Amino acid sequence: MHVPDGFINAPVSAVAGVVAAGAVAVSLRGARRELDGRTAPLAGLVAAFIFAVQMLNFPVAAGTSGHLLGGALAAILVGPYTGVLCIAVVLLMQGILFADGGLTALGVNITVMGVVTVVVAYALFRGLTGVLPRTRRSTTAAAFVAALVSVPAAAVAFTALYAIGGTTDVPLGKVLTAMVGVHVLIGIGEAAITALTVGAVLAVRPDLVHGAQGLAAPLKLRVDGALVDVPAAPAAEPAPAARGRSTRGVWATGLVAALLLAGFVSYYASASPDGLEKVAADKGIDENVKEHGAADSPLADYGVKDISDARLSGGLAGVIGVGVTVAVGSGVFWAVHRRRRPEPVAGALGSD
């Protein structure tokens, strides 16, 4: 779903670009915490993995096949910051090297497919793993739900952007229904593949799934073939502290992003005056066309941007704003709740 040039108008593309740049900047800082000095090679390799795995075809039926989008998978496997970075880099490279997705739409693409997918998937995943019993099965189930919701969430985000800055007034209700309908189907596929893949990684290297931690046993020395304890040596520390610490930042960022998003969306919703659509309908065709042209330009007045169904777009904005805020808010609650308890994650996973 790489949006090409000319689909979303210039001002909204620019705003999406700013949002994407901000998200990438936050992620760069966050990824350094998730991966310390290893950020560049690890994020690079994970990006290469996402890039490669998008080429893995999953046959559906009758000759059709789908492929992984990878946002939810990246979020769950390597964490939200690195996930956003990886998807953003993949999209950047696809745009520049393969002309896949317009250059002016890069911000839209990164915001929709990178930020929204990763943040929604990660929030849901952490929320669910917080409430569910800590077994491998429930981790996989959480991955399924997270991926399932993340894809239509991206579709909703795209529709919202289209409602604000679409270059043609396709009836939003129809767009939303079509987008969400199609993407729920895609989401089911994405969810199945993501959950199966996360399950496959959990089975072999549970420590690689973000958040799961390793166990440390005391060191032994082999003396004449027999194992003895190391005499009072400073024990090796697994140092998982950094990961635990970083979660609060994740949620703070998520919350701020959600609020910004909600504010941004409702600003536009309230800026579309009631009855605008009626005025537009009363106008002759020439004027109508001329107005389209103007609305398409960077000089367009945001306030009188023509939204054919103001009520619908307003309602839509409200739903999205509230929905995202509630999802992220409950995610924060669960994360904090979970952090207060001891976290024998790896033990539970390993013994399952």
Added chain:
Amino acid sequence: MGAGHAHRLYRHGHSPVHRLPPHCKLVAVLGFVVVVVSTPREALWAFALYAVLLAAVAAVARVPAGFLLKRLAIEVPFVAFALLMPFVVPGEQTELLGLTVSVPGLWGAWNVLAKGTLGVAASVLLASTTELRSLLLGLQRLRLPPLLVQIASFMLRYGDVITDELRRMSIARRSRGFEARGVRHWGVLAKTAGALFIRSYERGERVHLAMVSRGYTGTMPVIDEVTASRAQWAYACALPVLALGVCLLGWTV
């Protein structure tokens, strides 16, 4: 949905366009696309002029038209969307080829098709005349965060390696008689994806070790830098500046 990215666009050559510094080209293409997107859709002739400008660049770069056209296929999903517009968009109706279609819908379809196609064509020209390596140097020169450039650089360096691993795993599956035919085979494919992730991640760790072993402390040493002369900038900016002229005409005429 954009599968099959393995096809690289770069065409080796020595044209004046190939020789331009990468950051000039990146700026020029971005400028051009922004101008195109900002052009009013009714100025049909403006889009024709943009196409002529791109054709001229392609001629100077000796990129054959067929190559360029073939790559436009990437747009197909959105062409489908655009073709629906005349039928679903409300507004003034008109007759076209015996079908009742909406006028705003037609304009919308034209807008998306024209701008999208010009955008893809410009990107294809950039990618086909600029080596991967210099594109990264160009991004670095344009002050993209160094960490982001490093990640992109690692992604490109290991993209082939990992795609190769994926291909070998697929051959291994098929040589043992496995052919994925439907949903019930997803488990096996997902195991492949899981194994690929583990291999990629572990390779990332090994690469990091190799870097640390040679003194990496978190920043890449700058070994190469690209520079551009004023003449090269002027040459590269001819495209967006001409396009801007067309665009302004489109607004005033």
Added chain:
Amino acid sequence: MSRPARPAPSPEAAPSSGVAPSLEVSGLAYAYPDGHQALFGVDLTVRRGERVALLGPNGAGKTTLVLHLNGILDAGAGTVRVAGLPVEKRNLAEIRRRVGIVFQDPDDQLFMPTVREDVAFGPASAGLRGAALEERVMAALKRVGMEEFATRPPHHLSFGQRRRVAVATVLAMEPEILVLDEPSSNLDPASRRELADILRTLDVTVLMVTHDLPYALELCPRAVILSDGVIAADDHTQELLCDTGLMRKHRLELPFGFDPRSVAVPRP
């Protein structure tokens, strides 16, 4: 554990008085974060200018030991010294300049977009720039016969060429000790021969981890066996390879038809 790990055979130990050994490992133990313990008290000393083969079955802990030599892994217990410098945080930059590790998979080692940049990475990280850097890079490439390939991306080279470039990336740092992890693996016989010729001309201390016993015999006068995370034997390579009981005990096998007695090798 047929015999206790005895000190290195040192008929020509003359220079060791005063000069610190290139490598001194004592009592080294290590467990991975997942709980798997790989090293159980390794003692090993390599004197300056020696070429030592590190032999052992799969899973003996050879790679884990190598990763301790430049401080990538922190010793769980015991110490590692390189040229007298203890491997610890404040010495890491110096240690990593002095210990050059050539990893098993050259794709892991060659992470930069071109050969030239890859060879330049180490010296450039150490602060070298401009003409001096260029000179160092070309000298290292010349020593492995790869100077014509400087501008090529690594993935366009053959495996043998990549291995040679990987050696060059380390040589460019002018290390005190060169550590090679399975240098002959996956090489065709000609590439294997060429690499041996290159390694023989190098005037540095060499620790070579390998399963390729004839290669060890050809290049290294001394060999140690790492087994179950400890040094199980330490002797002249020829004598080790001729001790069939010891060899069998540690799952080491000579290639079919190869008789280590029949080969004339340089004695230390």
